[in-house]
């Protein structure tokens with residue numbers, strides 16, 4: 001069962017989108033110098049299933065994209081739950097983004113998300129806004145292929 005610590009609007013996380021960011025706890029990536037260590041704790045925060053529709057209702061007029069900041073423990077249960085939230089968001093006209101801390105592209109997620117950020121945080125390379133970053137942001141194109149748009153964080 002996924003939990004979240006906070007949510008809010010951002011213009012920074014997904015280029016060209018006004019984004020409703022939901023911070024999912026239970027991250028198992030354990031990046032050194034993690035920017036948000038509270039997200040590593042399992043099952044902290046509110047139960048997302050109890051509030052997801054309420055949160056979407058609150059922000060539907062003001063946002064174009066739902067950005068899931070983390071994917072929990074990446075268990076089959078968590079992945080299935082997150083997939084349902086993406087489908088429900090799409091049904092309401094939202095685009096969806098995942099900020100994953102994993103270093104590999106995630107084929108399952110490429111079937112459902114419109115944007116995918118992948119890559120652990122490495123202090124030596126910096127975040128997406130650094131030209132030396134190891135992280136990547138991909139965007140789905142109309143032909144369902146993905147394009148690397150990481151450079152759009154560098155302006």
Ligand code: SF4
Nearest residue numbers: 027030031034101121
């Ligand atoms: S993916 Fe993000 S939240 Fe998870 S350990 Fe890495 S920096 Fe922290």
